[in-house]
Amino acid sequence: MTVPMPLIIGVTLAVLLGLATFLTWFERRLLGLWQDRYGPNRVGPGGILQAVADGVKILFKQDWIPPFADRGVFVLAPAIGMMTVLLSFGVVPVTAFWSIAGNLNVGLLFVLAMMGMGVYGVVLAGWASNSKYALLGGMRAAAQMISYEVFMGLSVLGVVMQAGSFSMRDIVLAQSGLWFIVPQVLGCMVFMLAGVAETHRLPFDLPEGENELGAGFHTEYSGMKFGMFFLAEYAGVVLISALLATLYLGGWQGPLLPPPLWFGLKTGALVCLFILLRAALPRPRYDQLMALGWKILLPLSLLNIAATGAILLLHAPG
Amino acid sequence: MFGILRTLWLTFLHMGHRRVTVGYPEHKPPLPPRYRGRIILSRDPDGMERCVACNLCAVACPVDCISLQKAEQDGRWYPDYFRINFSRCIFCGMCEEACPTYAIQLTPDFEMSEYLRPNLVYEKEDLLISGTGKYPDYSFFRVAGVKIPGKDKGEAEREAPPVDIHTLLP
Numbered sequence: 001m002t003v004p005m006p007l008i009i010g011v012t013l014a015v016l017l018g019l020a021t022f023l024t025w026f027e028r029r030l031l032g033l034w035q036d037r038y039g040p041n042r043v044g045p046g047g048i049l050q051a052v053a054d055g056v057k058i059l060f061k062q063d064w065i066p067p068f069a070d071r072g073v074f075v076l077a078p079a080i081g082m083m084t085v086l087l088s089f090g091v092v093p094v095t096a097f098w099s100i101a102g103n104l105n106v107g108l109l110f111v112l113a114m115m116g117m118g119v120y121g122v123v124l125a126g127w128a129s130n131s132k133y134a135l136l137g138g139m140r141a142a143a144q145m146i147s148y149e150v151f152m153g154l155s156v157l158g159v160v161m162q163a164g165s166f167s168m169r170d171i172v173l174a175q176s177g178l179w180f181i182v183p184q185v186l187g188c189m190v191f192m193l194a195g196v197a198e199t200h201r202l203p204f205d206l207p208e209g210e211n212e213l214g215a216g217f218h219t220e221y222s223g224m225k226f227g228m229f230f231l232a233e234y235a236g237v238v239l240i241s242a243l244l245a246t247l248y249l250g251g252w253q254g255p256l257l258p259p260p261l262w263f264g265l266k267t268g269a270l271v272c273l274f275i276l277l278r279a280a281l282p283r284p285r286y287d288q289l290m291a292l293g294w295k296i297l298l299p300l301s302l303l304n305i306a307a308t309g310a311i312l313l314l315h316a317p318g
Numbered sequence: 319m320f321g322i323l324r325t326l327w328l329t330f331l332h333m334g335h336r337r338v339t340v341g342y343p344e345h346k347p348p349l350p351p352r353y354r355g356r357i358i359l360s361r362d363p364d365g366m367e368r369c370v371a372c373n374l375c376a377v378a379c380p381v382d383c384i385s386l387q388k389a390e391q392d393g394r395w396y397p398d399y400f401r402i403n404f405s406r407c408i409f410c411g412m413c414e415e416a417c418p419t420y421a422i423q424l425t426p427d428f429e430m431s432e433y434l435r436p437n438l439v440y441e442k443e444d445l446l447i448s449g450t451g452k453y454p455d456y457s458f459f460r461v462a463g464v465k466i467p468g469k470d471k472g473e474a475e476r477e478a479p480p481v482d483i484h485t486l487l488p
Contacts, residue, residue: 032337033332033333034329034330034332034333035332036332036335036336036337036338036339037337037338037339038337038339038341276326276329276330277326279329280325280326280328280329280330281322281325281326
């Protein structure tokens, strides 16, 4: 069974952008629920049209580029941020046959590469804005995302070793007996923390850091260019959740329900977990963030690789 | 580490808590009688204006939003005009405290939004109410030693008759 490619691309794009827009409202409602208040509940049933209202408002805003900004790069930065996230979804398998890139044999590497590219979106935004707070935000983003990429790459290596493949589909198929979250629990936790830092979501949203940097790297952005950063952030949350579901929670596999539904359920639950993190935890200091990364997560992920390798070698046939 | 997980769990449990938000236009929260809202000018039990245009409220006002002019009729002082600029008013209640005749009072009403700023300037007609407000029995001219029609000097409540300065006897 194969689904025609344009259909897959179109549906994925529509679902993703719709989901990212929906999440802007959903997150606020969920935060409200966990903070004993309502959140946006006026526009449409339950406030669901708030996302539409925000979208219309942001589309009609003046597209303002500050005179001191580097115009070309300023316009390019949000596009990079959005593009890399969307491209990453190309290799995420919704079911065994539902994936834009098909069974790309370097799928996981492609995702990591796209995340590496994604740093440029933030860094260039901070640089091109040509103002001090934006630059500080961009600098923080560069340091944070580059260092957390290291642990992210290292933490998934355990999965790759166990599955014996970089292909996302093979990784999911390798979990038909036991989800990788059981043997790779350490790697899963490191990957999750790195994922939060990589999407610069709270509590690791230091590049934005409202209370000290204004709005961080997107201080100078307004209108739909700001909207692109916003959507890219939410699409990033969905991406990390989808990756976690694929790499550690058995992807589309599960009893009774059809595969796409399982994939959606797992991803949705993880998105809710991301929002819970935001609702509950305060932002660490910048040096604490870096110390956590280099002094705890890096040794942990190295330990994970070593242990996984040793166990695999001991159980190797022959 | 444990603290972080505990925080996550406790926050998660807040799903079952009651929300503290009051959905304002549909559910109006009860306001206490002494709530400091829209300012009014009250009348005494006889239906006359209580305000004697002493200007103390205008002096007490920290943002200078009260403006008035004295007028006089038959010994009674009253404001010729009395103007409160509610776009400046901070509802501190100092005017109410300063008022010697309980004329100016704050009420539990805050729904006074306007689309045009000039509409927030209230004139005497807008401020004056027909009732006595929080003090139903008080009337300044009944207790003050001012001569008005129907009440001569010394005829106010608990007021001794004026001293006859033409006699030598104490």
